[in-house]
Amino acid sequence: MTISARPQLKLVLPLLFSSVLLNGCDNASKSSGAAASAPAIIASCKTGENDSHAPKTLTALHVQLPWFANGEHSYVYLGKDRSIFKRHGFDVTITGGRGSEVAARALAGGAADVAIIGGDALVLIAAQGGNIVSIGAIFKETPVSIYSIANRGITFDSNLSPEDNLKKLYGKRVGLMPGSNTYLQFEGLIASMNIDRKKIDAVNVVPTLAPQWILNGKDVANCKAAGDDCLDALVHYTEFEPLRVRVVYPNVKINEIRLKDLGVRIYGMTLAVKKDQFSSDQTREIRAAVRDSFMCALKDPNASIAALVANNQGMDFAVPGSPENRFARRQLDEMTSMACGNDKTCSGFLKQDESYWGTTIATLVHYGLIPKPIPAKSIMINDSQ
Numbered sequence: 001m002t003i004s005a006r007p008q009l010k011l012v013l014p015l016l017f018s019s020v021l022l023n024g025c026d027n028a029s030k031s032s033g034a035a036a037s038a039p040a041i042i043a044s045c046k047t048g049e050n051d052s053h054a055p056k057t058l059t060a061l062h063v064q065l066p067w068f069a070n071g072e073h074s075y076v077y078l079g080k081d082r083s084i085f086k087r088h089g090f091d092v093t094i095t096g097g098r099g100s101e102v103a104a105r106a107l108a109g110g111a112a113d114v115a116i117i118g119g120d121a122l123v124l125i126a127a128q129g130g131n132i133v134s135i136g137a138i139f140k141e142t143p144v145s146i147y148s149i150a151n152r153g154i155t156f157d158s159n160l161s162p163e164d165n166l167k168k169l170y171g172k173r174v175g176l177m178p179g180s181n182t183y184l185q186f187e188g189l190i191a192s193m194n195i196d197r198k199k200i201d202a203v204n205v206v207p208t209l210a211p212q213w214i215l216n217g218k219d220v221a222n223c224k225a226a227g228d229d230c231l232d233a234l235v236h237y238t239e240f241e242p243l244r245v246r247v248v249y250p251n252v253k254i255n256e257i258r259l260k261d262l263g264v265r266i267y268g269m270t271l272a273v274k275k276d277q278f279s280s281d282q283t284r285e286i287r288a289a290v291r292d293s294f295m296c297a298l299k300d301p302n303a304s305i306a307a308l309v310a311n312n313q314g315m316d317f318a319v320p321g322s323p324e325n326r327f328a329r330r331q332l333d334e335m336t337s338m339a340c341g342n343d344k345t346c347s348g349f350l351k352q353d354e355s356y357w358g359t360t361i362a363t364l365v366h367y368g369l370i371p372k373p374i375p376a377k378s379i380m381i382n383d384s385q
Contacts, residue, residue, distance in 0.1 A: 045296035045303075050083035061090035061286070064112035066103045066181075066269070068096035069315060071328030072239060072335040073116065074308035079293025081307040088289035089282070094311070099180035101125070107274055108132050114286060118142075118181030119267025119360045120188075120369070126379045127370040131275045134357075134380045135287050136350030139268030139338050141260045144185045146174070147242040148233035150253035162262035163193045170196070172232040175205040185259055185266065186235045188367025205234070239334040247327040266360045268338075271350060273381075283381060291350050298336060298346055305329050352380055 044050055065073050076094055079085050085092040095112065097103040100121035107115040108130030116138065126132055146169070148154040154168050166189070176183050190197055234241060242256050271290055273283065297304035305328050309318045316324035340346035357376035364370045 045082060045084075045299055047082060050087040054083060054086035055089050058086060058091040059089055059282070060113075061085065061092045062111075062113045063092055063094045064103045064106050064115040065094065065097050066100045066115070066117050067098070067240070069094075069308060069312045070240070071305060071308060071317070071331030074304040074328065074332055075294045075297035076116075076290070077307040077311045078297050078304040079289060081310065082293075082296060084293050084296065085289045088285040088292075090286070090289060092289075099177060099183075101181060101184065102179045104130065104132060104272070107272060110274070113273065113277065114290075115272045117270060117272050118184075119270050119357075120184050120364055121181045122267075122270055122272055122379060123361055123364050123374070124184065124369055127364075127374050132272050132379070133275045134267070134270040134272050134352060135283055135382075136271040136290070137267050137352035137356075138270060138350065140356065141338070142185060142258075142264050142266045142268045143237045143239055143338060144182045144235065144259045144264070144268075145238040145242055146186070146233050146235050146257040146259075147238075147245075147254050148172075150255050152232045152255070154233050154257065155255045156257040156261055158261070162189075163195065165257055165262060166190065166193065166195055168257075169233065170199040171201070173201045173203060173230075175231045175234040176202050177235070178204055182235045182237065184369060185264060185367075188364065188369045189259065189262065189264060192367050203231070205231070239331055239338060243331060243334055244327050247330050248323040264363065265356075266363050267352070267356060270352070275381075287350055294339075294349055295346070297332065298340075301329065301332050301336075304332055352382065354380065 063076055065076070067073075069077075073094075076092075080092050080094065097106070100118035101124065103112070103115045104117045104121040104125040106112045107117070108125050115132075119134070119137070120142075122132060122134055146154065152172065154172065156165055176186060190200070236242065238256060238258055242254060245252055245254055271287065273286065278286065305317075305325070308328060309315075309320075309325070312318060316322065317328040319325055336346070339349055341348075354376045357380055358373075361370075361373050361376060365373055
């Protein structure tokens with residue numbers, strides 16, 4: 001089996017059209033853009049069953065994650081280990097990241113072929129001339145959250161305006177992570193309101209120390225060693241650090257103010273590629289490979305976490321039965337809930353629409369993150385395209 005080089009992928013992969021999940025994934029997944037005359041290709045979730053159906057020539061595919069390896073993206077590793085990407089014509093490598101904006105810039109600059117990034121980061125980089133597009137939406141709602149230890153009094157009150165809820169941060173030390181779309185959304189939201197930014201003691205934090213910083217007492221030594229005081233609140237993803245604290249430190253009570261409850265309307269997480277790098281058929285195959293991998297994780301989440309562990313030995317979550325390992329499993333469950341909602345078959349996974357992209361763009365204009373609207377059609381490709 002040969003692997004072709006990554007740049008300018010022009011290889012035509014006949015007969016490789018989007019799959020229906022059988023033999024291990026009861027929840028079938030179809031790619032609506034597949035040619036009607038093409039034979040159906042059955043992708044299995046079982047180990048080894050996809051290898052014999054993989055084409056002889058594979059195209060190298062570098063997938064850039066928005067964050068370091070974790071349970072939320074374990075389905076990508078499952079797709080790699082079960083040869084689902086190979087069956088769709090790709091030899092995949094996966095790289096962890098340090099924020100959606102950083103990942104989006106890497107994609108635009110050619111350092112990756114595919115990136116999982118926040119919709120706001122995609123629009124920001126596209127508006128700056130980065131030739132990137134979304135080929136599917138993973139989360140429709142933003143997962144960004146301001147979380148804090150319960151005794152800090154930073155709680156969401158539905159009877160208050162978004163502005164008054166945010167004023168609870170006055171006099172508080174709030175951790176931000178530049179390079180992440182959590183930073184973009186927080187700063188944009190604050191700038192769009194009658195908020196005195198100077199009254200919020202915002203500091204940039206090292207992502208790997210974030211849990212210790214917010215706990216303020218659970219690991220004060222680490223906090224002090226970083227050369228700064230501990231935090232009152234941290235802006236992060238609800239399915240990441242807030243959930244991690246609940247799993248790893250179950251006795252620590254925390255509160256969250258979720259930005260979606262403050263009226264933020266942004267595609268939370270998307271699957272993106274560099275525009276014109278792939279043929280239409282290859283774009284469909286990338287989408288189908290990711291969808292099939294996710295559906296296999298939906299069917300067998302424990303196998304998904306096992307694939308994450310197998311590909312990331314040395315990480316805290318690689319220790320069976322450890323709190324971090326339990327967190328990875330819970331994180332996948334939370335991600336699935338956010339992606340699927342009440343639909344147990346998750347039939348809407350990777351579906352996107354022009355109207356909500358328009359809303360996302362309008363939100364970024366309102367926040368002052370981009371100077372003027374860009375056409376929604378210019379940053380999205382659906383199965384039919």
